[in-house]
Amino acid sequence: MRGALLIILLVAGSVAGLLWGQVALAPGALWQGLVTGEGPAALMIGTIRGPRVGTALGAGAVLGLSGALFQTLFRNPLAAPDILGFTSGAGLAVVVSIAFGLVAPMPLVAAAGGILAALLVTGIAWRRGHRTPPLSIILVGLGMGFFTSALSNFLMTLLPQAEAAEAQRWVTGSLAARDWGHVAQVWLPGAALLLAALGQARLLETLELGDDLAAGLGLRVEAVRRGLAATGVLLAATGVAVAGPVPFVALMSGPLGARITGATSVAGRLLAAAGAGALVLMLADLVARSALPGIQLPVGVMTGILGAPYLLWRLSREMDRGKL
Amino acid sequence: MSLTAEALTIGYEGRTVIDGLDLEIPEGEVTAILGPNGCGKSTLLKTLARLIEPASGRVLLQGDDIHASHSGKLARRLAILPQDPLAPDGITVGDLVRRGRTPWRGFLSPWREEDAAACARALEAVHLTHLAERPLNELSGGQRQRAWIALVLAQDTPLLLLDEPTTFLDLVHQLEVLSLLRQRNRDTGLTVVSVLHDLNMAARFSDVLVLLGRGGLVATGAPETVLTPDNLERAFGLAARVEPDPVTGKPMVCPL
Numbered sequence A: 001m002r003g004a005l006l007i008i009l010l011v012a013g014s015v016a017g018l019l020w021g022q023v024a025l026a027p028g029a030l031w032q033g034l035v036t037g038e039g040p041a042a043l044m045i046g047t048i049r050g051p052r053v054g055t056a057l058g059a060g061a062v063l064g065l066s067g068a069l070f071q072t073l074f075r076n077p078l079a080a081p082d083i084l085g086f087t088s089g090a091g092l093a094v095v096v097s098i099a100f101g102l103v104a105p106m107p108l109v110a111a112a113g114g115i116l117a118a119l120l121v122t123g124i125a126w127r128r129g130h131r132t133p134p135l136s137i138i139l140v141g142l143g144m145g146f147f148t149s150a151l152s153n154f155l156m157t158l159l160p161q162a163e164a165a166e167a168q169r170w171v172t173g174s175l176a177a178r179d180w181g182h183v184a185q186v187w188l189p190g191a192a193l194l195l196a197a198l199g200q201a202r203l204l205e206t207l208e209l210g211d212d213l214a215a216g217l218g219l220r221v222e223a224v225r226r227g228l229a230a231t232g233v234l235l236a237a238t239g240v241a242v243a244g245p246v247p248f249v250a251l252m253s254g255p256l257g258a259r260i261t262g263a264t265s266v267a268g269r270l271l272a273a274a275g276a277g278a279l280v281l282m283l284a285d286l287v288a289r290s291a292l293p294g295i296q297l298p299v300g301v302m303t304g305i306l307g308a309p310y311l312l313w314r315l316s317r318e319m320d321r322g323k324l
Numbered sequence B: 001m002s003l004t005a006e007a008l009t010i011g012y013e014g015r016t017v018i019d020g021l022d023l024e025i026p027e028g029e030v031t032a033i034l035g036p037n038g039c040g041k042s043t044l045l046k047t048l049a050r051l052i053e054p055a056s057g058r059v060l061l062q063g064d065d066i067h068a069s070h071s072g073k074l075a076r077r078l079a080i081l082p083q084d085p086l087a088p089d090g091i092t093v094g095d096l097v098r099r100g101r102t103p104w105r106g107f108l109s110p111w112r113e114e115d116a117a118a119c120a121r122a123l124e125a126v127h128l129t130h131l132a133e134r135p136l137n138e139l140s141g142g143q144r145q146r147a148w149i150a151l152v153l154a155q156d157t158p159l160l161l162l163d164e165p166t167t168f169l170d171l172v173h174q175l176e177v178l179s180l181l182r183q184r185n186r187d188t189g190l191t192v193v194s195v196l197h198d199l200n201m202a203a204r205f206s207d208v209l210v211l212l213g214r215g216g217l218v219a220t221g222a223p224e225t226v227l228t229p230d231n232l233e234r235a236f237g238l239a240a241r242v243e244p245d246p247v248t249g250k251p252m253v254c255p256l
């Protein structure tokens, strides 16, 4: 089972995430802090790095899962919620709520924004009587992403300087100053949505055979597709609510997870994508906060640096295969 | 399982493709649907399998209106292999065939003995048992076509609809696929309806032919009564002579 490799990487990565940062802990101190719950290491882990690593793992997992879900649903490796504009839509909703001082739970605001963006994208790409080609949805989604990001930036120019800096950090995607509340906020809905996704894995497997054959096998194709898309959007929004619209994690995790684990079944690929997403976001955050002395970069900057070359490579591959 | 179309009118966005068609697909027999490109063969087949909602008229499966029936339950009585199914990346033949068991499996229910048995029978029938572990995309066109047929055979329905199961196959593989369906029909009483393009093959392997033209149904019945120069002229605009096939005695179309 190569799935074990992914689990080992996750455990090793999490330990590294707890040990390293602007100040490195000795492994002994980490052990003592974990066991006794006392000493400077315990404080560091309990209040700063623990929640940060926990949030990164959870947010990465839901983003990765969401990416794999959409990629399978659209049969296209570019169809991830960050490319489709859903994560920036969720981000815009949060900026709006900050700018206008709305009091509502962050996950709900993000979910509303993500769903709205998804409805707009499918609505704009929809043509009467034709099944929308995935590529149209991806192109409209790219436009939606640019538009919502631009709107977020515009709103931020209207904010007072301190709030604007905070919002700026947030829309880049940041894991700074997370607490255990954030961990719960991503893990609880994340676990429920993971179960929902796995429950639909067999439907997705049937849908992969094409709409006609799936309908012949008794699937109510449109309802199944709506259920899967809703699950995917909520997963992405759950991640955005605690980490901001970090780019590229959802895009990369599906193929990366499949590569690491060799999973071929749909359920296996979904789980692998969740694990890969957790790993990518956690390691990206680790590098972002410890690479430059005295400076903590927002994690979104790091995933952008990692993800942009991947996207270019993917695009060139798709062009070679004649799909673009 | 008898399948009946009553006054079926089917169209896309108001453009009528099939107008007021009455048709009876006899139980336990092999039926072929013939006609020129774009005359509506696939449209008709999909409507018979409840994938397209007709503008008016009904399709009855042993008396039940299929467009009003529960789709999941219907999938245990009627299987359809469409013209262009999609193969998931890297899927093996065995995995593909296992997906044919979908209608028999409940939500989250485990894989049962009878599911495995049905898949084994289906692979056996298409002679692919030894290739079950191979990825589908490493198979030849003929083998791949047989793998898709195994998927719908694993669905274990008494009625099977196939859209052009022999297109892209050479003569030998066409014979192989059609005699396989014929064999299945003789062994298990499976009712088979397929869309075919090769008139002589259709005559050879079918009990009943349904000949469509641009204007709708031209003729239906035994091959001898359907494949006449007159009907071929009406359906295809084809001038042809029809002679008995020296091997089988069935009608053989020779275009002039």
Ligand SMILES: Nc1ncnc2c1ncn2[C@@H]1O[C@H](COP(=O)(O)OP(=O)(O)OP(=O)(O)O)[C@@H](O)[C@H]1O
Pocket (backbone or CB within 6 Å): B012, B017, B035, B036, B037, B038, B039, B040, B041, B042, B043, B044
């Ligand atoms: N999804 C669709 N939307 C609009 N028109 C369609 C659609 N599918 C088919 N048609 C039209 O309906 C008519 C019948 O198409 P159909 O696919 O049933 O033909 P066919 O007899 O199966 O042809 P072929 O032998 O080429 O497979 C054609 O004119 C086609 O252009």
Ligand SMILES: [Mg+2]
Pocket (backbone or CB within 6 Å): B041, B042, B043, B083, B163
């Ligand atoms: Mg056709």
